[in-house]
Amino acid sequence: MQAPGLTKLPSQQKVPKYRPSINIDNLIAICTGKLKNCPNHKKALYIRASAYIKKGEYQTAIQDCNKLLETDGENVGGYYLRGCANEKLGQIDLAIEDFSKVLSLDENHVNAAFARASCLNLKGDFAGAIEDYTRALEKDNAKSLNLSNSINKRSLLRNSSMKKDEPYPKTDAFQFTTKKNKYQQPEEDDLMNPQNDEEYLQNDQSQIQNQPQQTSFMSQNPLYTSIDANELNIQRPSQIIDKEISQPMQQQLISMIPENIKNDNKKISDWFHSQGFEARKKEDFIKAIEFYTMALMFNPNHFKSIFNRGFAFDKLRMYNDAISDYTKAIELDSKNAYAYYNRGISYDKKGDYNLAIKDFAKSIELDPSKADFYHNKGFAMKKKNLIKEAILEFNECIRLDKNHFKAYYNRANCYEKLGDFDKAQQDYLIANNVVPNNPNTLTHIGILMDRQQKLEEALKYFNSSLKIDQNYAPAYNGRGLVFDKIGEFEKACQDFNKAIEIEPQNPVYIHNRGCCKRSMNKFEEALEDFKKALSLDSKNPIIYSNMGLVLRKMEDFETAAYCYSQELIYSQENTRTLNNRGYCLAKLGQFDEAIADYTKAIKLDPVNIHAIYNRGICNERIGEFRKAIEDFSQVIHLQNDQGANAYFNRGCCYDNIGEMDLAIADYSKALEIDNKTSKVS
Structure with missing residues (x-):
């Protein structure tokens, strides 16, 4: 039986079929086994709480949610599940409190808005209920969702809220501004964080000391005069x-x-x-x-x-x-x-x-x-x-x-x-x-x-x-790059400093020092070097790329997205940069724009797991659950059925459209893979 809503993929990427019924007690047992070895495992706590709600064991579900929220105090999924359980137990005030917390963390959480509206209606707060219903319907964008028994996992593992900033892209006077005290990425995130894409620069020394020789006629033996580095600085006479x-x-x-x-x-x-x-x-x-x-x-x-x-x-x-x-x-x-x-x-x-x-x-x-x-x-x-x-x-x-x-x-x-x-x-x-x-x-x-x-x-x-x-500045630069590779960052910076002292206007050396500063987590200093390098070489895509990486680490996703846009202007369209920009746009809550980037990346590389997976996350965030299921199914196939996160996220999508048996099957598979991985490691 083919999963509902899936379009047929190419023959080499067949979607695995699922049995229609799996015992929910088996899922609880799988989670319990996982939690014996890892008591604070977020996915296991979340899935077991979800399963207990499906069995009607609401108080036990609340216990799992409490444990989850002790581990992660801003876990949107945990608050939402606990709110659902409290509502079932008639603890309406506690349910409203939980749903309100969900909406403070994720203002686009449609199901929490509907759920809180229902609770307010029970309390007789009709004005508040109408406001929440209206808000939910606006966010829902007329998409048909199964709202009863719907467990929305959109932000299950998010440690910080998404907010929608100014429209992208920013085209007018670009200012380098950064958000303070946000240098660490969340420990877990639905999105696959792009791989560190640092790239260093080398001067092509063959262009410096090996210019062609010309001949000057004076005698029978021609005089060959080579151009050295100093002669390259000769300007047209005034x-x-x-x-x-x-x-x-x-x-x-x-x-x-x-x-x-x-x-x-x-x-x-x-x-x-x-x-x-x-x-x-x-x-x-x-x-x-x-x-x-x-x-x-x-x-x-x-x-x-x-x-x-x-x-x-x-x-x-x-x-x-x-x-x-x-x-x-x-x-x-x-x-x-x-x-x-x-x-x-x-x-x-x-x-x-x-x-x-x-x-x-x-x-x-x-x-x-x-x-x-x-x-x-x-x-x-x-x-x-x-x-x-x-x-x-x-x-x-x-x-x-x-x-x-x-x-x-x-x-x-x-x-x-x-x-x-x-x-x-x-x-x-x-x-x-x-x-x-x-x-x-x-x-x-x-x-x-x-x-x-x-x-x-x-x-x-x-x-x-x-x-x-x-x-000889190029030798200092080369040695600095080696020191950087072996983790001798202080020595690397000393060499880059010496190269810059000799050639203060060379953007290569300034850029490479910026990369070294980034490796030392001195992001502000790295950013200053990249800005200086760009002032000397404003069309270098590698500088924009590495600046984007620093800005991502500083969680200034809007400026990072701008840098990746500039990189695409000055280089050929490529999957790495599209993935990087897509990630930044998704972090800004601009999911449609992110999906467009991931789709371009997939067109360039149809088996790019990074782009397919993150497009699935974005589709899930905007309520396009069936499209998300297609993406996660393709990731599962490409990962030879070993992608725990893809199974988990696809299970959440099935959960959202009411396909509970398929959801449970995916949750179970995700934990099974996770258990195997834990044993291996």
Whole structure:
């Protein structure tokens, strides 16, 4: 016999059938056995009290309710059952007192409102009775409930009341406010509390010290100049740099031309080019551009001046001007591989990776013997997340140059992204042999060890990195993460503090310190760090996610829900975030909105027990008992009939729709599973 109201689930998720009749004395015996081993077991006390009421043993039921309420003074279900028993015994005043307590804890408890109305009617308080009936009917939303013998368990295990706050979501000026003295979650809750979803941040060091190299033409041996971390901070010059030079400046520069070449434009161009190159070597790129521009006034097709002016523009981060000059150089010499190569680098820095890859491919076509051409093509592919394709380019680079440090380093980073930690470690170690004592490489090996849970090895590499460079912030950050993992929170905070001292505007380090503070239960301090991190990186979904977790722990569910909404804006829709936001909305009493989130999560992951179970709880709270039964039935199936909570909650739903035999069967199964679990543990 199929349980009433259940729609048929897919064949792989068949709902188990139930026998229509189970002896209620057997249920009482099961509960009694449980209570011998665990006298304060809330579920057992509640179920046995419910069973005694069904048998008409109201005084015995009251004794169980009293015991339950001694254990949990705000247990809504306990007060409701005791009220029902008192009403049956004719103790109307005591019943009204119990039902009033229920409604003070849960203003949406429809059955308590109906029950109190009935008691007030018996007392002759018709005005009060009418008020309660009206209130109950409004809350009932015209749903057909079996109100006689209905035991509403909606808030059986709640230790705090739900209240409906402002409508969600909050969109105007968002203020970080928190509720005080609410840092501990209730010991038990109908809802499954989302798993701690902390996620730490690592800097991608390959983006810091391994920018592409460009070539500057001056002699037969090209000069390769790599960009280091300091050069990344160069800003566009405050003065405007143009390819046109003012008349006074032209006259001043012309006056510098040596007398013996004044009548030879070619020699004048060469001379200005040489002056430009000298300025470039001193990193005076503005002056270099002026000299190169003067060279082009005397010879508009002076290839080296056009090429090297492009190089200087690139160093000043004026990438469009650099690309323009390299394009002109290509027009003058379409077979020059370095012109394509350098233009590719400017495209890369500008973020036009497709055009960069195209130019690197052309440079390889023109000169397949240059290892750097392959490396930079691979590096651009890596930025496009074309990881396997990038590895092929790094392979070619290494074939041509067995000591190409950056190729080993970046190939290692690619293997790491693919989860091939053995190959990644091998390449990092080779890179460390090629360029010994590089703190960046040692730090990345440490990060790799951390990801493989080889924490002692990770600490060794971070320590080695810091021994070489005591001001290398990424190593402090990496070591701090390891200390956090092993519970050395004070040491972790010290390392994060040091990283922040070195790089005060780095949101990664500030965020990670916030996570550490959260692990130390210093929620207010953690919140301040997350707020600071967001002020520096306002679109980072991981920061919003971890801030949401702290706010949940502080029971500021409204602000937490806002954080999860922001996380969804800046990341792809995913089950974890939807579950987290759904939980917060349910805690706010916004069950319809919570159900919408859980439904989206289930659409993404049809067997997500967390979402299905909590949707069942929300459906139960709004009186959609048959929908809740469907959800709990699916959870029971997915848990291989071992989900005590799902059985218990489904039993409560059957109880609410008057299917008492099915309710008793589920209560019994819940206790049976709970007994087995207790014996195992």
